[in-house]
Amino acid sequence: MILKSILDPGDEVLVLVPYFAEYQFYIANHGGRMVPVETGAAFLPDVERIAEAITPRTRALILNTPNNPTGRVYPEGVLRDLDEMLKRAGQPITVISDEPYKSFVYDGGRQPEVASCIANTAICNSWSKSLGLPGERIGYLALSPRLAGAADLRRACAFCNRTLGFINAPAIWQWVMLESMDEAIDAVPYEHRRNVLCDALEAIGYEVRRPEGSFYIFLKTPIPDDIAFTRRLAEEGVLAVPGTGFGRSGYIRLSLTIPLEKIEGSIGGFRRAFLSSRGDNRG
Numbered sequence: 001m002i003l004k005s006i007l008d009p010g011d012e013v014l015v016l017v018p019y020f021a022e023y024q025f026y027i028a029n030h031g032g033r034m035v036p037v038e039t040g041a042a043f044l045p046d047v048e049r050i051a052e053a054i055t056p057r058t059r060a061l062i063l064n065t066p067n068n069p070t071g072r073v074y075p076e077g078v079l080r081d082l083d084e085m086l087k088r089a090g091q092p093i094t095v096i097s098d099e100p101y102k103s104f105v106y107d108g109g110r111q112p113e114v115a116s117c118i119a120n121t122a123i124c125n126s127w128s129k130s131l132g133l134p135g136e137r138i139g140y141l142a143l144s145p146r147l148a149g150a151a152d153l154r155r156a157c158a159f160c161n162r163t164l165g166f167i168n169a170p171a172i173w174q175w176v177m178l179e180s181m182d183e184a185i186d187a188v189p190y191e192h193r194r195n196v197l198c199d200a201l202e203a204i205g206y207e208v209r210r211p212e213g214s215f216y217i218f219l220k221t222p223i224p225d226d227i228a229f230t231r232r233l234a235e236e237g238v239l240a241v242p243g244t245g246f247g248r249s250g251y252i253r254l255s256l257t258i259p260l261e262k263i264e265g266s267i268g269g270f271r272r273a274f275l276s277s278r279g280d281n282r283g
């Protein structure tokens with residue numbers, strides 16, 4: 001709805017690499033052009049690079065924190081720096097804050113409110129993750145009152161909702177969700193699975209960046225070809241997603257949504273795949 005409302009054909013939307021692969025299709029669906037912008041070394045937004053990518057056609061920047069696939073939680077300072085830069089950009093750029101993993105932050109941390117840090121924010125949220133309702137497609141769009149032209153945009157979104165052809169959640173469930181706004185499933189088991197898998201991968205010799213949030217590990221592959229390494233893991237019965245699909249080769253994405261026993265059962269496969277990439281077939 002937000003993309004349909006703000007884009008004219010050929011308008012540009014900035015996304016940060018690596019990105020949730022579906023963004024390119026959401027943007028293309030509404031005539032837009034995805035402009036990928038590299039993140040910094042630790043997958044955090046690089047404010048200077050984002051500023052350099054802005055053109056007169058730039059309409060929006062999609063932010064996703066906690067991030068799929070990297071698990072990074074963007075700190076408040078980075079969000080405020082982005083806000084400063086966007087205010088100097090000389091044209092209205094809407095920050096679309098895609099927040100389905102907001103309740104998945106580990107080690108006692110929390111995700112700073114993007115809309116508090118960045119004035120021009122539209123929040124897109126879904127209960128797929130926080131209430132474990134994938135496939136139900138129940139969520140909401142919320143426009144910050146500080147967003148330029150918020151009232152007009154709200155009317156445009158309401159109308160676009162009527163033209164897009166999807167079926168809204170039944171009214172009764174919309175009332176149920178209102179009552180459940182702040183409910184979230186327990187993230188502690190995910191944190192435990194993260195610890196078990198990261199500890200095991202580190203012990204094997206993988207270069208691991210422990211995710212601070214979401215429920216993915218974005219793991220550097222021991223060989224540059226992430227697709228070949230994904231195939232090697234599949235031979236071991238381990239299903240990973242190549243980083244190439246997220247715009248960053250040399251990595252794979254692992255998910256923490258499976259039972260702990262399955263994660264523990266996968267460790268031998270990770271070890272054998274790592275050793276064979278080193279030409280060592282002992283396993």
Ligand SMILES: Cc1ncc(COP(=O)(O)O)c(C=O)c1O
Pocket residue numbers: 020064068098100126127128129134135137138139
């Ligand atoms: C970053 C991100 N945004 C949006 C979605 C879509 O959520 P939903 O399935 O509720 O439409 C997902 C789902 O995987 C996601 O990871």
